[in-house]
Amino acid sequence: MQEHTQLTQRQINEDLLDTVLSTPRWWLPATLVAILVFLIGASAFGYMLNKGVGVTGLNRPVFWGFFMVNFVFWIGISHAGIMISAILRLTQAEWRRPVTRAAEVMTVFSLMSALMAAPLVHVGRPWRADLWVFPYDFARGIWVNIRSPFIWDPSAVMTYLTASTLFVLVCLIPDLAVIRDRTKGWVRAIYSILSLGFRGTPRQWKLQTVAGILLSALVLPVFVSVHSIVSWDFAAQIGPEAWHSTIFAPYFIIGAIHSGVSAVATLMVIMMWVFKWDKYITRDHLDSIARLLIIVATTWFFFFFLEWVFALYTLEDPEIAMRDLQVFQWPWSGMFIVFLITAYFFPVPMWLFKKVRRSLFWMFVTTIAVNIGMWLERFLIIVPGLMRRGHFIFDWGSYHPSIIEILMVAATFAWVILGMLLFTKVFPLIPLFDVKEGMVFRDEIKIGRRTIPASIRE
Amino acid sequence: MVTTQEKKTEEKWGMVIDVDKCIGCQACVVACQSENNIPVNEEEHFNQRRPIQWIRVERYWEGEFPDVKARFIPIMCQHCDNAPCEPVCPVFATYHNSQGLNVQVYNRCIGTRFCANNCPYHVRFFNFWEPSWPESLKNQLNPDVTVRSRGIMEKCTFCIQRIRRTERESGRDGNELKDGDRALNTACVNACPTDTLVFGDFNNPESRVSKLRKKEMDDHHGRGYKMLDELGTSPNVIYLKKVDKEAKESSTH
Known part of the structure; x- marks a missing residue:
């Protein structure tokens, strides 16, 4: 099915360690821009700390806005890692190999962004939020309220973050050993500490492989739990009645996979463009991920449709009021149309064409479109849901973000980009050992007239 | 606590609001603002949709x-027995006390605004x-009530400060x-000049x-109802509906 170029191990090392051992010319300016955007956002946060949450566009009744939208968005993006590295690893999809690490690293940094967006800048008194996200001060006998979805939420996200970080680290060990052997002086000292004395003995390889498989199996429950819990932030409420729906958990999960896998595809295109790694990430890989995306997107659309059916079937006033806002009231109606087109009706028919699936440019455009659409989806759930065009006409209100909120949200994007840039400078973004392993699996030997694989699978 | 006497049962505070009597004079709003150290709601606050009115x-x-x-309806916290705001607070900043009050602990609050989203009564x-x-107005602040800082x-x-003071004084005397x-x-x-609120x-x-x-609250003759009763929050505020002479007589009500 796939075209194979045989590469020597030396060539793989040279190609993939290029960013680590030498600095590309664009790296420093790009990093500086990301740092600058992040610092501007951090200053905006400082301004908000000084003045109060009043500097945002939030009001009564729309108490949650941009921060919460971006929290859900980043958690959604983070589902890429688990989908690619755990599920595809366990189902032994070969094409996952070059993108596992990039997906996992994006997971780690987008989870950090999510934590920045929701508990940190979102609350009224962030300096006290540590009492809630982190284990509480049990010595004083004060316990957190475990009935609150806002306790489940940080627990799930922290579990996910821990698991993903461990996963990245375990998969890094053999590559760190390779870098250790190619550097000198204090750099070598650091890498030799990080590589934990990995020398490539059969026992070490076995342990590393087993750890990887175990982690990917253990992380699977998180795959279902994290975004379910995020959805319960909304679905467990009775205030905005339009949110009070049992379909929210699976609907959010499949939405997260949709946006996450699209983000990985975007990342693949960027890696092919920027690092010229087209020998490792090939158009076959893009083709495979686009096929996967067609399935994911269509499943997501089915759940989206179901959610509407559930809502309309009840014919309850608050549900109808929210749907009316989403579909018929400007500016939500405009966003709704853009959301439908970008999240489903533009990309999915495009992916049906082989030319699109194998084109870097079109894959970039379509997958970015998906994430624009999925961002709007969260916005359209949260803000019109909270506007609650129901019982109290007296309290109707709307929401538009302030410049401070936009700057802080831009900072969360900058944080992910910055994290990825720093990571590429220090660690290889394509796992060397995984690519080599894939090549070994592809080797075939001839015994008599039969051709059989040179090695059996894990 | 300085209570000397043994109480048989705890109180369960509540309110009855006769909407028929309300003339919309806003005296309750002003009284509440000055009693509870609520900042003055200026035009700017209303334009931002962020006025603070414990009763409106x-x-x-x-x-x-x-x-x-014109129809008027005074709305304040309904002190629901089954309050939706309580289970969603991650830090127990809002909880139910033994007297049926839904209380807010300002010191614990970290400002997630989850409770506000989940409150059907806004x-x-x-x-x-x-x-x-x-x-x-600096000297009119009520010394019995905390001034709340931003972010909560x-x-x-x-x-509750009036309830506590009266309890204390009656216990003493x-x-x-x-x-x-x-x-x-x-x-x-x-x-309230018209005895709307009890x-x-x-x-x-x-x-x-x-x-x-x-x-x-009698099913057949009463005017009483609880606001958004269908949500199952069981509020401790009972509203008595307006007597509408032009409304058609119905046999059951």
């Missing part, structure tokens, strides 16, 4: 000119800004809590609120 009088217009009717308020008062939620407390005592009544009740103890069968509840 909602005004609804009915009919076309010249047949216009009666929770967030301090978007540091509260401020004009110089001339607040809401109607049924003037050996008196029983009197129903309808002006020192015990909430500020809004005291300020405050009292639902656990005391002799109190005015208990009698009104018994009379008005």
Whole structure:
């Protein structure tokens, strides 16, 4: 099915360690821009700390806005890692190999962004939020309220973050050993500490492989739990009645996979463009991920449709009021149309064409479109849901973000980009050992007239 | 606690609001603002949709000119027995006390605004800004009530400071809590010129609120209803609906 170029191990090392051992010319300016955007956002946060949450566009009744939208968005993006590295690893999809690490690293940094967006800048008194996200001060006998979805939420996200970080680290060990052997002086000292004395003995390889498989199996429950819990932030409420729906958990999960896998595809295109790694990430890989995306997107659309059916079937006033806002009231109606087109009706028919699936440019455009659409989806759930065009006409209100909120949200994007840039400078973004392993699996030997694989699978 | 006497049962504070009597004068709103150290709501706050009004009088217009009717309904925290705001707070900043009050612990609050989202009555308020008062009003602040800083939620407390003070003083003097005592009544009740608002103890069968509840929550003749009852929050505020003479007589009601 796939075209194979045989590469020597030396060539793989040279190609993939290029960013680590030498600095590309664009790296420093790009990093500086990301740092600058992040610092501007951090200053905006400082301004908000000084003045109060009043500097945002939030009001009564729309108490949650941009921060919460971006929290859900980043958690959604983070589902890429688990989908690619755990599920595809366990189902032994070969094409996952070059993108596992990039997906996992994006997971780690987008989870950090999510934590920045929701508990940190979102609350009224962030300096006290540590009492809630982190284990509480049990010595004083004060316990957190475990009935609150806002306790489940940080627990799930922290579990996910821990698991993903461990996963990245375990998969890094053999590559760190390779870098250790190619550097000198204090750099070598650091890498030799990080590589934990990995020398490539059969026992070490076995342990590393087993750890990887175990982690990917253990992380699977998180795959279902994290975004379910995020959805319960909304679905467990009775205030905005339009949110009070049992379909929210699976609907959010499949939405997260949709946006996450699209983000990985975007990342693949960027890696092919920027690092010229087209020998490792090939158009076959893009083709495979686009096929996967067609399935994911269509499943997501089915759940989206179901959610509407559930809502309309009840014919309850608050549900109808929210749907009316989403579909018929400007500016939500405009966003709704853009959301439908970008999240489903533009990309999915495009992916049906082989030319699109194998084109870097079109894959970039379509997958970015998906994430624009999925961002709007969260916005359209949260803000019109909270506007609650129901019982109290007296309290109707709307929401538009302030410049401070936009700057802080831009900072969360900058944080992910910055994290990825720093990571590429220090660690290889394509796992060397995984690519080599894939090549070994592809080797075939001839015994008599039969051709059989040179090695059996894990 | 300085209570000397043994209490048989704890109080269960509640309110009955006769919407028929409300003339929309907003005296309750002003009384509440000054009793509870609520910052002055200036035009800017309303434009931002961030006024803090622990009690508000909602005004609804009915009919076309010249047949216009104004309808008023005072709304404050309903002190629900099954309050949706309570389970969602991650830090127990809001909980139910033994007297049926839904209380807010300002020191614990971290400002997630989850409770406000989950309140069907829109009666929770967030301090978007540091509260401020004009110089001339600095000396009117109530020393019994905390001034809330920015970043936390607040809401109607049924003037818990007045309840506590009366309890303390009656315990000291050996008196029983009197129903309808002006020192015990909430500020809004005291300020109401038309006796729209009645405050009292639902656990005391002799109190005015208990009698009104018994009379008005009757399925066939009563005017009583609980706001958004279908959500199952079981509020401790009972509304008595407007007497509408032009409305068609129905056989069951």
